[in-house]
Amino acid sequence: MPSPTPVNRRALLTLLAGSIAAPLLAPRMAFSQEAWPVRPVRYVNGFPAGGATDTLSRILCQKMSELAGQSVFVENRAGAGGVLGADAVAKAAPDGYTVGLGGIASNVLAIGSYVKLPYHPREDFTFIGGMWQLPNILTARADLFSSDLRELLAAFKKEPRKYTYASAGFGTTLHLSGEMMNSMAGVEVTHIPYKGAGPALTDLLGGRVDLLFDNLPGSLPSVRAGQVKPVAVTSRTRIPELPDVPAMAEVLPGYEITSWTALIGPPNMNADLVAQINALTVKALADPVLKARYSELGATPWPTSPAEIRAFRDSEEVRLLPVMKAAGIKPG
Numbered sequence: 514m515p516s517p518t519p520v521n522r523r524a525l526l527t528l529l530a531g532s533i534a535a536p537l538l539a540p541r542m543a544f545s546q547e548a549w550p551v552r553p554v555r556y557v558n559g560f561p562a563g564g565a566t567d568t569l570s571r572i573l574c575q576k577m578s579e580l581a582g583q584s585v586f587v588e589n590r591a592g593a594g595g596v597l598g599a600d601a602v603a604k605a606a607p608d609g610y611t612v613g614l615g616g617i618a619s620n621v622l623a624i625g626s627y628v629k630l631p632y633h634p635r636e637d638f639t640f641i642g643g644m645w646q647l648p649n650i651l652t653a654r655a656d657l658f659s660s661d662l663r664e665l666l667a668a669f670k671k672e673p674r675k676y677t678y679a680s681a682g683f684g685t686t687l688h689l690s691g692e693m694m695n696s697m698a699g700v701e702v703t704h705i706p707y708k709g710a711g712p713a714l715t716d717l718l719g720g721r722v723d724l725l726f727d728n729l730p731g732s733l734p735s736v737r738a739g740q741v742k743p744v745a746v747t748s749r750t751r752i753p754e755l756p757d758v759p760a761m762a763e764v765l766p767g768y769e770i771t772s773w774t775a776l777i778g779p780p781n782m783n784a785d786l787v788a789q790i791n792a793l794t795v796k797a798l799a800d801p802v803l804k805a806r807y808s809e810l811g812a813t814p815w816p817t818s819p820a821e822i823r824a825f826r827d828s829e830e831v832r833l834l835p836v837m838k839a840a841g842i843k844p845g
Contacts, residue, residue, distance in 0.1 A: 549609050549789045553584040557613035559598020560681060561591040563711030565728035565810070566774070569645055570614060572806050576797040591708050594682035595619035596630065599777070603632040607779040609786045612641065615777030618685045621829045625837040626684030628844040639782040640826065642791045643817035644774040644798070645807060648748035649690050650729050651678075651761070652741040654720050660742035662764045669700035677703045678724040679713035683845065686772045687726040689833070690747050692840035697765045717741060728772055729754070730810035747771065754811045773815065773829075775822045787819055 556574050560566045567589065574585040590598040599619035605611035620634045632638075653660050658668070669676055680687035683706045691704055705722055707713035710731040717725040718740055725732065725741070733754065735741045743758045749769045750760050761768040776794055778787070797803060798814040807814055817825070 549786055550581055550583040550585075552610065553586060554581075554609070555605075555611045555613075556585055556587050557598045557601050557611065558587055558589050559591060559593075559595035559601075559614060559619060560589065561709035561711050562589050563731075564681060564709050564714075565647070565731035565812075566614060566710075568730055568810065569647075569774075569807065569812055572803060573644060573794075573797055576800050576803050577793055580796055581793055592682075594623065594626065594684040594688070594706075596623055596627070596684075599623075599638075600631045602777055603637040603779060605779045607639070607782040609778065609782065609790060612776055612778045612790065614644075614774055615640070616644075616774035617772055617829060617833075618682075620775065620777070620826055621833055622684050622686065622689060622837065624830065625834045625842060626688075626844060634830075635823075635826065637780050639778040639780055639787055640819055640823040641776040641778055641787055642794045642819060643815040643822050643825070644776055644794070645812045646771055646773045646815045647729050647810075647812040648746045648752060648771050649687055649726055650732050650736070650746050650755075650758075651690070651694075651744040652717065652725050652727065652732050652736060653744050654717055654723055655739075655741055656720065657723055657742065660744050662745050662759060662761070665744065666698045666700055666764065669698070669702050673701040674703050676723045677705050678726060679705045679707055679717060679722040680726050681710040681713055681728075682706050682708060684842075686770055687728070689837060689840065689842065690726040690770055691724075692842050693768060693770065693836065694761065694765065696840040697768055730812055733811055752811060773825075775826065791819055 558567055558570050570587055574587055577585040590601050595618040598613055599615055602611060602613040615638060623630055624634055659665055678691045680691060695702055710727050713725055714731060716722050736743045743755060745759050745761045746752055747761055747770050749762055795816040798816045804814055
């Protein structure tokens, strides 16, 4: 058999090099191009069923399921103001099949509420994107003597610690809403924390607490049904859903706090995978039916990039931790 010519020899070497390199490159290329999701995705919600975060999460997960062709199912793991659920996400495999509810409570306010957390609120998560924003609302039991904020604050000041307010848990925006009221108005209304907004609303309806700070979607049906009295919203101004209900800032100038949420995953997730999940979330939040359902509940869809949501979280820590300290919330 004749020896290869110089040109043929070079061609043969090139062919051999390609055949050797191909098996080495193929797995890496396959990994970077792997489709997601190919099986059901677990979405961990650190609050119980029935509350605003649960309702809004299920609406979003349903739309994501429709778009992805795979189930994105909600798992409620309630406790410690969302901390238990966030911890479950932080300790999951970074493969995109466990994500969950993060945001102002578990990734910012928890820093000023707990001496020791099972995770680092910034470093132990991948921040995938924003989900929604919404104001909180202060409501009163139906048989309370008044729903006028000025009259209530006057009564609270006259009789310290006589009245109670419920929240979805220690260290939530709802807890901070109440302590900001106490601090700015110079009153002492006793905080009663619950394991989620659903149980707290149940006790308000049953007359076992006087007041409730809740995310707007959780209490809006009860307000519309006349089962509880609306007192004020925590946004800077009044909201379209309840135009006759004043903002807390009308009586307490400078008062403002709203809830925001982020879709989070475990740390060290692959950047391409994060981009895929973010794109699905953004597409779901842009859906007209989802936007209409969110609007009915007083929530605003809030799509962001991963970089934007991480930067926003950092800015909220800088803004809110001094507010917590001024409101008298101490790590417990």
